[in-house]
Amino acid sequence: MPAVTETREAVEKLGQSTYKWGFETDIQMDLAPKGLNEDIVRLISARKNEPEWLLEWRLTAFRKWQSMKEPTWAKVSYPPIDYQDAHYYAAPRKKEGPKSLDEVDPELLKTYEKLGIPLHEQALLAGVELPEGETARPPVAVDAVFDSVSVVTTFRKTLEEAGVIFCPISEAVQEHPELVRKYLGSVVPVADNFYAALNSAVFTDGSFVYVPKGVRCPMELSTYFRINARNTGQFERTLIVVEDGASVSYLEGCTAPMRDENQLHAAVVELVAMEDASIKYSTVQNWYPGDSEGRGGIYNFVTKRGACRGARSKISWTQVETGSAITWKYPSCILQGDGSVGEFYSVAVTNNCQQADTGTKMIHIGRNTRSTIIAKTISAGRSDSTYRGLVRVQPKASGARNFTQCDSLLIGDECGAHTVPYIESRNMAARIEHEATTSKISEDQLFYCRQRGLSEEDAVGLIVNGFCRDVLKELPMEFAVEAQKLLQISLEGSVG
Amino acid sequence: MSQFLEISGLCARIDADGQEKQILRGVDLTIPPGEVHAIMGPNGCGKSTLSYVLAGREDYEVTAGSVTFKGQDLLAMEPEERAAAGLFLAFQSPIELPGVNNANFLRTAVNAVRRARGLEELDAVAFLKMAREAAKSLSMAPDMLKRNVNVGFSGGEKKRNEVLQMTLLQPSFAILDETDSGLDVDALRIVAEGVNRLRSPDFSALVITHHQKLLDYLVPDRIHVMAKGRIILSGGPELAKRIDQEGYTKFLAEAA
């Protein structure tokens, strides 16, 4: 397979210059001193002008965190993290006052423009400046979070008219304290795990969504995270509450500059779905993965959990994970309501020296609860990827059903892929099905495509996208196209 | 002027589990533009290997000989460059691509080749129209375009799908490797018609087959008999009829 090796080597030389989002923005920052202690927690809370209860909540989390240890069960390895060697608060300097695009630092706007994030409502609404042949996208409301702070949220008027609240969580703390207080930490308790506790102590911003009874959110909501500053961690907190019979589709994306150091990203996402409510949460995770030798990259240690509290409620997680040096992430569903539904669709791509340990937990508590897990793992280069999933059926969950499908695709022979399913059923009548496959991109497939005129890179892209189809089709249309491109870019030069 | 396709002294081998195995042992073959030639020969004599080597499959190592295609050194080109230059191979065993939509695959291929040939790419609407018409002319069910490439296709459907791809990619030189094997008489006629529609002074084909039936429809200009990695005999269409009646054994004995 000489030519294949050649291509692989040729593109490996390119290293991570394939990471197209690696630029840095020069901007005035308000930075807390390095280190983490109670004073820093108090400082963050003070900067955010938070009520006393929230400061207490943070301090509780901080004290718990101090007594906790980093988890070591995941199949990832990295040097010890010095938690005192980072800034826990970094915010772009800005004037006070209501947020509108005019008041946002033009440098920031340029950053999001470069990233292709639509922040200009007018242009979007009018559908102007569309390249020929491109049809107008449905509008998407965007909350842009730069380092730890939300810089702008678009389409707030339209959403307010529908009764939907979509704003930075720091603002929700001020404007809707009763909602935040009721739900914050109700799905992921402050001391749930090491990273969640850390997040609870120091989170700075993130998005808050509230959809009232019976309302179908009139547009896609999206949060776009960007880490820019050096030596900072990003700890965002997202809370989405959807009342009876309401629904929302939410997407998050993220990028970071290319840096030699590792940066920590420890987010917490909590979802609450009441009776007949539905939440579709999609992630396209594209943090900087580090270079081809494994230098730099984001440590992505994230806790995401959704509670299907009401009967027939539904939470669906879709993730396309291509970035980060290390991913540690298990978006989960707690299926409390009778007949509630949990779904997890995942594509995890690792290349070069990336490591991913990701999967889901489906906890069946209510009767006739159903869950579906489709996990596609693609490993290339010297990377290592693990699917880790738990399906637990509680004694009262009669009629519970789960279907799990885990497929791994290996590219080259230096990478690893592992599947670790945990099944705990305490109800004899539950039906749990698990299927797993491992395959390689075959020479036959590559040659067949190339004989038809496709380049090797395009052939790999096509085959990989085919492999991921069952997951990609779950993404909202316009993001599916981007995700497809992203997959191909992430795997450039990985053929082997 | 050099010929359209000129193969001379072509030798190729494969590394099978650490053992070098010589398969092609000096193939000489010339195909002028506009002609259809057929290769016949017993199983294992190297017919498919010849087609793979012409298409650029890297597992086979060319140890001697040369191939010029329209004046270019074919062996120096990447497989996709050969495709862009007009070479098409209908595989003896078409490959499955799970999850890859057939229409999408075809459009990607057609546009890759069009780009390389300096033609404008086709948008989805124009392409689908063209693809539907081509599928219809091959009596393929319209849903074949929506299914995944070759996945769950019957043997006959796979072969027709190869001919569909050939029709859309508009090659100037097509190699059909036992495209007729496993087809019923109706399918055989449809496939043959698909090839005949491409016939023109600028289109040549090399048809690998065991059966007289396909040649009845295609009426080749020359027949070549291959044995042990060489062309041992060439002649007119009557050669195929004799093989059909007398079998290979007698022939090989005579030629030896």
Ligand SMILES: Nc1ncnc2c1ncn2[C@@H]1O[C@H](COP(=O)(O)OP(=O)(O)O)[C@@H](O)[C@H]1O
């Ligand atoms: N990839 C391969 N690995 C090992 N042996 C091969 C390979 N390809 C072809 N051969 C051998 O080379 C010979 C010629 O094969 P092939 O070209 O497929 O013959 P034909 O198409 O004429 O039936 C056979 O003996 C076959 O087993």
Ligand SMILES: [Mg+2]
């Ligand atoms: Mg053969």
